[in-house]
Amino acid sequence: MWHLIRPDAVSVWELDDVKKRLGRYFNIMQDTRLARYLIAKKTPLVGEIDEDSTMEKLWFLHESARGKFEPLLKKMDEFEGEAFKKLEELETPKVSFLDLKALIAERILESCHFCERRCEKNRREGEKGSCKVGWESYVSSAFLHYGEEAVLVPSGTIFFSGCTFKCVFCQNYSISQEWLTEEGKVIDGVKISPKQLASYARHLEKEGARNINYVGGDPTPNIHTIINSLRHLDSNITQLWNSNFYNSKEAMELLLDVIDFWLPDFKYGNDECAKKYSKVSMYFDVVSRNHKLAHDLGSGEMIIRHLVMPNHVECCTKPILEWVAENCPKALVNIMGQYRPEFIVARTKDYPEIKRRPSSKEMRKAQKTADDLGVLWEPVS
Numbered sequence: 001m002w003h004l005i006r007p008d009a010v011s012v013w014e015l016d017d018v019k020k021r022l023g024r025y026f027n028i029m030q031d032t033r034l035a036r037y038l039i040a041k042k043t044p045l046v047g048e049i050d051e052d053s054t055m056e057k058l059w060f061l062h063e064s065a066r067g068k069f070e071p072l073l074k075k076m077d078e079f080e081g082e083a084f085k086k087l088e089e090l091e092t093p094k095v096s097f098l099d100l101k102a103l104i105a106e107r108i109l110e111s112c113h114f115c116e117r118r119c120e121k122n123r124r125e126g127e128k129g130s131c132k133v134g135w136e137s138y139v140s141s142a143f144l145h146y147g148e149e150a151v152l153v154p155s156g157t158i159f160f161s162g163c164t165f166k167c168v169f170c171q172n173y174s175i176s177q178e179w180l181t182e183e184g185k186v187i188d189g190v191k192i193s194p195k196q197l198a199s200y201a202r203h204l205e206k207e208g209a210r211n212i213n214y215v216g217g218d219p220t221p222n223i224h225t226i227i228n229s230l231r232h233l234d235s236n237i238t239q240l241w242n243s244n245f246y247n248s249k250e251a252m253e254l255l256l257d258v259i260d261f262w263l264p265d266f267k268y269g270n271d272e273c274a275k276k277y278s279k280v281s282m283y284f285d286v287v288s289r290n291h292k293l294a295h296d297l298g299s300g301e302m303i304i305r306h307l308v309m310p311n312h313v314e315c316c317t318k319p320i321l322e323w324v325a326e327n328c329p330k331a332l333v334n335i336m337g338q339y340r341p342e343f344i345v346a347r348t349k350d351y352p353e354i355k356r357r358p359s360s361k362e363m364r365k366a367q368k369t370a371d372d373l374g375v376l377w378e379p380v381s
């Protein structure tokens with residue numbers, strides 16, 4: 001369904017370069033390709049699992065199921081407009097690739113390493129790590145978003161409470177950091193089960209969403225809820241991952257086969273800036289690894305968001321754009337100019353170097369760097 005509220009949401013698809021890079025996503029909207037999770041649901045496991053299966057065994061089975069998933073995906077793509085019918089004709093496996101992913105996600109929760117903070121807390125038993133998200137997931141809001149990139153709107157956006165980062169300039173701090181009190185009382189978010197999450201997605205699709213956009217805060221602490229919700233969903237709609245991309249390698253393995261569209265942030269060009277402003281370690285290695293995985297082994301259809309920060313063009317913007325040009329040539333990049341001092345930066349005298357908006361000179365420099373490197377940014381910025 002086309003919505004004409006933003007004309008560029010239609011005209012952007014007239015650009016060959018955009019259509020070429022995001023072709024599968026476009027075809028899911030046309031119902032001539034299937035969302036990956038639907039295919040994961042029909043992919044059988046080769047081998048048995050039970051409650052006592054070790055993680056090693058589960059990952060082994062995951063790898064072999066992927067060996068079946070990939071050819072099935074390819075085959076379904078060849079059926080084009082008949083794909084949904086052909087998929088329905090396939091037998092539903094007793095235990096599917098998607099079921100296995102849900103089980104692994106539940107296990108990860110018992111010693112949480114959904115992100116590279118690797119808190120190893122047993123969230124199922126009520127322990128909480130750095131993100132403070134427990135076993136249950138909380139959603140702050142879910143609605144059709146018309147402010148995302150032209151190719152995405154209207155986007156069925158679901159905002160989870162809680163975040164794996166602690167950005168001192170966070171523009172969404174009421175959802176990411178201040179969603180619960182010191183005493184642990186939730187003040188921004190409602191508890192949501194996997195079934196309810198699936199019904200949100202269904203509702204958003206009926207309203208005309210082009211995709212289901214998992215964001216926050218950050219969606220990462222809620223991977224178990226999200227993957228489980230897909231077991232209750234049957235709509236052919238793009239699954240979109242909108243994240244700081246600090247996921248662990250294991251989390252990426254779970255997501256690679258069910259996410260159709262990647263919308264990751266690439267904030268910092270070095271670990272020092274990441275430590276100073278978001279309080280995380282090993283930033284560049286982790287985030288660049290995940291970009292590479294999504295680009296090379298995942299769908300490869302992605303818009304990388306880079307927020308230009310004042311006084312950070314040389315140390316962050318330039319190295320990021322250089323890295324993207326070299327390693328993720330198919331990606332589009334949204335060069336974002338909407339940074340403004342918020343949260344800790346606005347409340348204190350700390351961080352004076354980022355206590356202003358980026359200047360137009362800095363924005364022009366970022367855009368020129370992208371042009372010089374051949375990075376495609378204009379249609380999505």
Ligand code: SF4
Pocket residue numbers: 112113114115116117118119120121128129130131132133163164220221
């Ligand atoms: S999601 Fe990340 S920050 Fe939260 S508990 Fe798990 S490892 Fe820690």
